[in-house]
Amino acid sequence: MDNPLYRQNKAVIFRQEQDEALLFNPDNADIVVINSTGCFIWNLCNGKNRKKDIVNSLVEEFDVSPSKAEEDLLKFLAELENKKLVEKKS
Numbered sequence: 053m054d055n056p057l058y059r060q061n062k063a064v065i066f067r068q069e070q071d072e073a074l075l076f077n078p079d080n081a082d083i084v085v086i087n088s089t090g091c092f093i094w095n096l097c098n099g100k101n102r103k104k105d106i107v108n109s110l111v112e113e114f115d116v117s118p119s120k121a122e123e124d125l126l127k128f129l130a131e132l133e134n135k136k137l138v139e140k141k142s
Contacts, residue, residue: 057141058106058129059099064137066094075137082135089114093128097138 060066065076073091075084086094092113096106103125110121132138 055102055104057099057102058097058138059141060094060097061137061139075132075135077136080136082137084132084135084137090128093125097129097132 061077061079063077063079065074065078067074067076068091071088073086073094075086075094076082089110093106093110096109101109103122106125107118107121110116110125111118114121116124129138129140133140
């Protein structure tokens with residue numbers, strides 16, 4: 053089973069504004085605005101949590117099914133990976 057570790061790109065600037073936040077990658081000038089759920093996930097991408105850990109945290113925090121949590125998480129992380137905001141390690 054694929055259960056990678058996720059960590060934030062250390063170059064990324066994170067700025068929280070009420071219920072959302074801005075992620076800016078100075079290396080490629082990409083900017084992403086994330087909501088409070090995205091902020092929750094961002095904080096879990098600390099290099100210590102694997103996909104399964106993040107899914108479990110989402111299920112506990114947001115009362116969502118594991119399958120829906122994983123589906124939404126993978127979409128969100130794919131966008132962040134594409135913009136080089138997070139890194140995935142095996």
